Amino acid sequence: MGGSPSCEPPRPEPLLPNPWREVEFSDDAYMxxxxxxxxxxxxxxxxxTNILISGNVGSGKSSFLNSVLSELRREELNGRVQNIQAVRPGAQTSVTQHLRCHKFTEKIKIFDTAGFELEKTENAMKILKIIDGEVAEGSKFDDILKTKSSMEGDKIHCVVLVISIHNAENLALIRFYKEFIGMLTVTGVPCQLLVTCVDELFEKTEDLKSLYRRRDIKQKIEMLAKEMRISMCNVLVVSNYFEGEKINQIKGTLLLEAFAQMLMAAKPFQERM
Ligand SMILES: Nc1nc2c(ncn2[C@@H]2O[C@H](COP(=O)(O)OP(=O)(O)OP(=O)(O)O)[C@@H](O)[C@H]2O)c(=O)[nH]1
Ligand SMILES: [Mg+2]
Structure with a gap:
């Protein structure tokens, strides 16, 4: 009987009975x-409110900015995703080379940064300098450690660390992120982990509605959060748009939900300033 299929342990259901985060996908919730x-x-x-987006090369930092900005400006852009900067799939060095500030509204500034390159702690050190407001917008990333602090920059109120779901088992990268989070903790600036590329684990965009019920995705994210010592409530999950894609409410709801949580995370820190 040993090899009979009836003796195999039952396969876990791919969907959990309840989502680990409640997201409503109605028109009302989106609006x-x-x-x-x-x-x-x-x-x-x-x-x-100043939010800084960081993470390794190609993790989806700039795409996240493009995506949220395209959602917020959907009427003027006619529902098409705009491109803040050209992206190169599979690039080893960062496409983003300068500290770029994007004003999302009169009250929200987002800072896009060059990606971390593994084994180089330099970029992480540069980010810490930026967080303190010591670096002005437009500075070339290569020069940040060489130049004297300008103190012209904005203070950062929340740091978003971006990782692709495909790197959920990349131990070297996870160790690097964990060390970076450790350095951030000292500054007191809140940190949110943003997991991108989940669309690649779904057949159809419509299925993204069950994102928070997928057992395999939850397991990957729990592992990430545990390794990085970050609470699950500070982990956000999105699927970014590609340039030219038409925006849709399911991806849009996940993106805006994640962005709203980043804004919320910044407030207690602003209060303590
Ligand atoms: N399928 C999918 N692809 C994504 C997602 N986010 C980003 N990408 C792709 O990943 C590649 C890199 O994205 P970028 O947004 O340029 O990454 P980045 O973190 O800004 O990279 P650097 O500026 O080079 O550090 C691009 O080809 C994107 O289209 C996502 O959520 N899903
Ligand atoms: Mg970029």
Whole structure:
């Protein structure tokens, strides 16, 4: 009987009975998220909410900015995804070479950074300098450690660390992120982990509605969170758009939900400033 299929352990259901995060995909919920972000007000101690996006080369940092910006400007862009900068799939060095600030609304600034290159702690050190407001927008990443601090920059209120789901088992990268999070903890700036590329684990965009019920994805993310010592409530999951893609409400809801949580994470820090 040993090899008979009836003795094999039952395969786990791919879907959990309940999602580990409640996301509503209705028109109403989507519009509410749009309004919440467009009406966002920082804590009175800060004039704008400043979010810095970091992570390894090609993790989807710039794509996330493109995607959220395309959602917020959907009417003027006619529902097409715009491109902030050209992207090269599979690049080894960062496409983004300067510290770039994107003003999403009058009250929200997002800073895009050059990607970490593994084994080089330099870029992580540069990010720490940026966080303190010591680096002005437009600075070339290569020069940040060489030049004197300008103190012209904005203070950062939340750091988003981006990782592709395909790197969920990349131990060297995870160790690097963990060390970076350790350095961030010292600064007191809140950190959110943003997991991208989940669309590649689904057949259809429509299926992304069950993202938070997929057992395999939850397991990968739990492992990541545990290794990086980050709480599951600080992990966000999205599928970014490609340039020229038409925006759709399912991806849009996940993107806006993640972005709204980043804004929320910044507030307690602004209050403590
Ligand atoms: N399928 C899929 N592809 C993605 C996603 N996010 C990014 N990509 C692709 O990954 C590649 C790199 O994306 P970028 O946004 O340029 O990555 P980056 O982190 O800004 O990279 P650097 O600036 O070079 O550090 C591009 O080809 C994107 O189209 C995603 O959520 N899903
Ligand atoms: Mg980039």
């Amino acid at each position: 509410k998220l749009q309004e919440e972000i467009k009406n966002h007000q920082p804590h009175p101690k800060a004039s704008t």
